[in-house]
Amino acid sequence: MIYQTYQPRLARSATPKEPPLSQFIEFLWMREGDNLPQSQSRLLPIGSMELVVNLHEDKIPLFDCHSRALIGSTNGSMLCGAHSQGFIINNERKISVMGVHFKPGGSASFFALPAGELHNQRVSLDELWQGRATELRDRLLEESTWEARFLVLERFLLMVMQPLARYSAVDFALREFDRSPASTVSAVTDKVGFSARHFNKIFRDQVGLTPKLFCRIRRLQQVLDLISSKNQVDWTDIAITCGYFDQAHFIHDFRMFTNCTPTEYLVQRGFHPCHVVLLD
Template sequence: MRFVVHTPPPPLARFVSQLWYYATPELPHVLERVLPSGAVNLLINIAEDELRWYDDPTAPAGVAAAGGAPSPARCHRLRGIAVCGAHAEHITIDTAEQREILGAEFTPGGAFPFFGPDVEALGGAHVSLEAIWGREADLVRERVLEAKTPEARLRALESALAARLLRPRAPPARDPAVDFALAAFADPSRACTVADVTGQLGMSAKRFIRSFTEQVGLTPKRYCRVRRFQQVISAIDRGERLSWAGVAAACGYYDQAHFIHDFRAFAGLTPTEYVARRRERNHVRLDG
């Protein structure tokens, strides 16, 4: 497996938290679940001109075909360059199409200058980049494919995003109220609620929620829940000695029962099941 991460320089760094390249031999399992991070991602499949995801095969209506592969009727397909919107639900992918993938993860609210009001519509959805950027999407993928090394491919994507950011007709920057809210939600010493933020901003809750959702892709309340869930995932990934009651308290849950309920809502698994089945951060096996 090869995983390369690149942090872009300013001014792009304000909007793109990281560019990444992932390549791996074919894995023995077929399906895996990707847990919600709350971030918008641009994905480019290097290995094939297609991106696929599936309805949850563990749901009552999900029926797997022979060999563990999902029923074709449950499969959704897009061209090989697409945007995965900020989502608060887990999604299911197959590892066959993940042999070589390039991506850009946007900062909270950072996708707005690239996709404008489409960011809200992307919430929880996968959309072909061609539907938003037109022919330019294919040109970006072509430039990436022409590059010969992972590092060169990352530079090609960085260049395309930087050019898009600086073009004269780019969407406007984030609303300062959204920037203020994101900073407040990220500061553990403040423990701000949505009501706290709207009160400090001196604006109506309706107006704030509308602006935040349009530019981040999730409502403020749902964004904060996903962010708290990801704090738990980070604690697990650090390999700390885990007391679930301690994790619940450290991450701001009312009690352990609330923590377990929220974790299951986002992951479809208990925290203990996640630890046992995780393959890498936010990815868990769905094979037996």
Template sequence: MLPPTGRPMRFVTYAPPPPLGRFVRLLWYYAAPELPDLLERVLPTGAMSLLINLAEDELRWYEAAPATPAGATAATAATAAARCHRLSGIAVCGAHAEHFAIDTAEQRAIVGAELTPGGASPFFGPDTEPLSGAHVSLDALWGREAALVRERVLEARTPDARLRALEAALTARLLRRPARPLARDPAVDFALAAFADPSRATTVADVTGQLGMSSKRFIRSFTEQVGLTPKRYCRVQRFQQAISAIARDERISWAGVAAACGYYDQAHFIHDFRAFAGLTPTEYVARRRERNHVPLDG
């Protein structure tokens, strides 16, 4: 989950080198002096994140509303996502394939780590499927260490120092158990690379055939390590490809986006987009503030 943007703010990112970089794609710091008090829909990326709220010792999220009915107002959509869940100030957002909402007023100062697909096992154990679509206070997984990590990040005085403090904590966790191999599962890595290749439409059957694995075994292994089934992961990545295509084009051809991203037709594209975003593509374009964040109340 990346922070809301488009407002006076400071946004700093850092891609850690190996060995941590094999498991953590990006560390980021976001700060803004003032943010409006509204709900903002976060669209699914398929990635798992660790979040630390530096402004208060709490993180809040709101349940996803159903896809917005045709003609519904923004107020109706906001009301539908009104149930609030409260976590500690350091928490994990599991790989998700559904949108949810955040309270932007609490996002005044926040540090995050976006994990690579399949990169969660050194930090949370070999089976991350139970975290799929979940939001969990980190102390439920790490005990007292979670609060200590937040304290170390809070003690750092600059954005860069805060990112380095989080990097050090994650690296220490990564290297703590020498018996645990630091290598990623080669079968899952192969599948992720194949699914990411835009030059070919790779199916689960293609991957299992090339790996020489049974479909059942591959799906179980992939889901345990990535947090989503291969099919659902591919659908989310195709949705994200569409989001990227929309961001690139000033004059959007919906039929062109659908074809370029591998949808059967424009109707299939719109149906899938609404399933993940809760909005039609045209509603998304009209209301987005940042590629994966859409305000719910205005």
């Protein structure tokens, strides 16, 4: 299986008023493989949105997160809203998929509706772009190399990007949370000068999650990054390093977002820290 990422490099123009794509997007990615083990995986919350294009077939199946049964599908292009719970995907024997990993709050320049309306949702991209998603998928399929496909995707995103209003208070909060994961929501709210209720609303409109939920998910991501190359882990040390009150608090949060214990996660994690391979 091949997995590659690509850093956006282009801007719509050279003027300071036109921000580069990299201001809103962390990276583009691709996954491709043949004769892979067929299974299901749980994708863990990441705190931001993800755009996915299935180039193998023009649909993406959806599964119930508890029973793991098939409950429907989207078209071959899908937008995953910011999630606070994991969701199930199928790992087929043959895959050919591309995607866009938005920065937290970065999707606001590409989709008109508030990000909070897509919380824990996965929707066909055509519902949001009114046919443009089919155009994008067709143009990607016309190219035979991943390098060319990355360029097509990058240019397409520049074309649909809109200079929508962003909240400077939210951008400030995201920088604070990234700079110091231990920052409390109340401390950051005090700095921006808004009431907690108003700040929660504008943060959720841009990011898709409330500030408190966002920070809990990002702290989980910090845990997964710290243990990504380890098979033996001192969980007490991890809990302290990542700012949990105690090990019980850590285990509670971990199980809430991953649906497994820390020990089970080490056994079942997949090719990416946010993929947990589900056992039959």
